[in-house]
Amino acid sequence: MTSHLVDAAWDRIDRWLLTHAPRTFATLAPPARDEDIRATERELGVTFPPELTASLRRHDGARPGPEAFRFDNHDRPLGLRGIVEATGFLRACAAGPDEEDADYWLPSYVQFGAYEVTADGVVVDCDPRGSAYGRIGRFFDETGTDFRTADSLGAYLTEQADRLEDPGHPAPVVFAGRLIREGPVRHLPEWHPADAPPTGPGTELADLPLPEDPAERLKVGHLYGLDELAALVATLPAERVAAAARRQARRLAAETGFVAYPEIAGALDALDAGAPDASPDGPAVRRLRAAKAEAEARGDTVRAMAAGELAHAVRGSVYRAVAEIPTTRALYVPLWRDDLHADLGGPPLPPVPDDAFWTLLRNPAIDADAYADGYAGEPV
Structure with a gap:
């Protein structure tokens, strides 16, 4: 030796x-x-x-x-x-x-x-x-x-x-x-969702656990894994986060092919116009439930996850969307952090947040109550 x-x-x-x-x-x-x-x-x-x-x-x-x-x-x-x-x-x-x-x-x-x-x-x-x-x-x-x-x-x-x-x-x-030390673990297989028929009474629909109120406070645990970007999401003005959520949703819909569905394209346009359909059973959500069911039947776990994240986005759950869409894109996009940083406007990056950061956070859109009460443990 x-x-x-x-x-x-x-x-x-x-x-x-x-x-x-x-x-x-x-x-x-x-x-x-x-x-x-x-x-x-x-x-x-x-x-x-x-x-x-x-x-x-x-x-x-x-x-x-x-x-x-x-x-x-x-x-x-x-x-x-x-x-x-x-x-x-x-x-x-x-x-x-x-x-x-x-x-x-x-x-x-x-x-x-x-x-x-x-x-x-x-x-x-x-x-x-x-x-x-x-x-x-x-x-x-x-x-x-x-x-x-x-x-x-x-x-x-x-x-x-x-x-x-x-x-x-x-x-x-x-x-x-x-x-x-990470990298994409999956590739998106070919899929042509535009060929799918309209969702009707006989269409198989998958469950999507959506909150009743799209503006429900985001649990801090949903931001784990975003590191420095989590601190930006937690502290930037709400309109900046909403703009990033719209851009992230556009990216995800284009990459997964979901934008080819008229219901999804229309919902994204409505989101850009500031008029999301908050209904838990609107046309876009029904289409995404059907798309998730079909993706699961194909064994396409990435698109199945993407359907759920897009459902949060089109209903206007902007903090949930901007927190979770990147973790789905991370499965097939190496530079997802760069994309999210750009979508947030590219501001200077703060340090990776620690327990003290979450303890002191005062953002009404984010539920950090467990930290404010002095608890710092598992994701909450």
């Missing part, structure tokens, strides 16, 4: 991040000191492979948070303290009375990247006496550790650099100077 592969890979990763995602680059920590690396080895009772030492000498992990650098499997590189904590936790789990699989976690395993939502993460074998010394695997809390990820950390980091630079891979998503 040679550490020059690690240095070359980090050179490429750092250069790419500096150019394309400087906010993410800023989360990479300075080098770890040699004496701290040695102290960590003694604390864990292992010998780090030379490539792990070389990597820590470049970056002692990455600072946590929404801007953090993560490997393409969403694991955040850990610094020395994080390595000790994560590895110690998994050692304790493996020593528990309920763990019978001897290979679930061995004392020579060291976790150097963490998924954080669960205990999953990327692992290196640190037993210099074994044939797997330096191999990279991934730990899953339900099944244990699989060492088929890479032969070495140099190879693993080189693959990370390749995926950032190589146009043969899906282009990395960058927004507001940060790297976001």
